[in-house]
Amino acid sequence: MEGLYQRCYKETLFYSALRSVFFISCLLHSVFMGGYVPGHHSVLLINSPNEQAAKDIGRAIMERRMAASINILPKTSTMYYWKGEIQDATEILMLVKTKTSRIQNVIDYVRSVHPYENPEVLCFPVEGGSLSYMKWMDEAIPDD
Template sequence: MVLTMSMYPMLRALCVQLHSAFTGSYVPGHHSVLLINCPNEQAAKDIGRALMERRMAACINILPRTSTMYYWKGEVQEATEILMFVKTRTSKIQRVTDFVKSVHPYETPEVLSFPVEDGSLPYMKWMDEAVPDD
């Protein structure tokens, strides 16, 4: 039982690859996009580069200057932030989240993930090559 549970991520990854190879289609939810807000461009670039160097993301888009309103400590706040789109394997979400929380300057950083339901199969295969499954 323990052996089976410990091998589950590897077996699931293999099944997804076999499914894609035989059917030529994508398994929904195998990849995800995460949204991460940062206080400035340098913080976003530092976090993005660290994620890329650790092979936890295939691609990161950094969008400049988003206007943000949020509720914090009993008051509505307004800020200018930098929004990151992080594309990765769904199996990496927890590692990405833990890493971002450990280096992010915010007390409670925003890390939201959305599963990819469909997309370009060649792009998804490239993502698999860029982000190895542990």
Template sequence: MAFIHNGKMDWYQRYPKDSTAHSVSRPGYTFILGGLLLLLALYPVLKTLSNQLHSALTGSYVAGHHSVILINCPNEQVAKDIGRSLMERRMAACVNILPRTATMYYWKGEIQDATEILLLVRTRTSKVQTLTEYVRSVHPYENPELLSFPVEDGSLDYMKWIDEVVPDQPHTPT
């Protein structure tokens, strides 16, 4: 806004620099930025807690809380060893060992034919990465098949049973 005083045009500031236009200090901005960064860092935890609270209050299932994992093994003995080891370590609530399957796959540029045994593993989704790393360390294949699928819905009693059998915290076999 401008006004004329003694024949000269002066510019009038509605809000002087030292007024409310700059009321948040540098430490205030730092605090706000730090709070936002903390909120972003805690987002996964807060989301999980809110989903669990919603599930507890409504009795509904939180989609993706559990997973099914497929693992191919070269023979029944390897499948049993891996399955039992997962159970002993409380990484899985249940392991099905499905009978011989005919498998065709590309390996090192060629089509391979094989028979394999398929493991069908049920666990918490939070355990998938740990379970995958463990299986890779004990599996005889150079690049074992480990495919995880989140469970979208199912029997609530069955899902609660998985949670009882597979604890959140790491378990070491006795």
């Protein structure tokens, strides 16, 4: 078992380094060619039990400069399995726009303050869009 762990750990380090090199080369391409690197930004979906919780979490994320923008959408009807049973609930959906490099910061923060035992945080990479908007996002969120 120890050998398997060491092999997986080494492979993880290798692929992590490879991803870093790829990401840096994409950023350099973007700077010199003026294009967008798909996946540099992400949108996170976060559900909250009520509007006040969403506003409190959203404001704290913004104050910590972990996102450029957050939309808080009105009531959504949600069905989900919880502890073996189907639940029906009304929730508030947040759309958090951030740099992909800040996702883990947002997730860690949300988990530390969210009233749910297992809060929903789903991430989707931005493949393209308005370059001027994405430039504004980069300016709004400080580098790590």
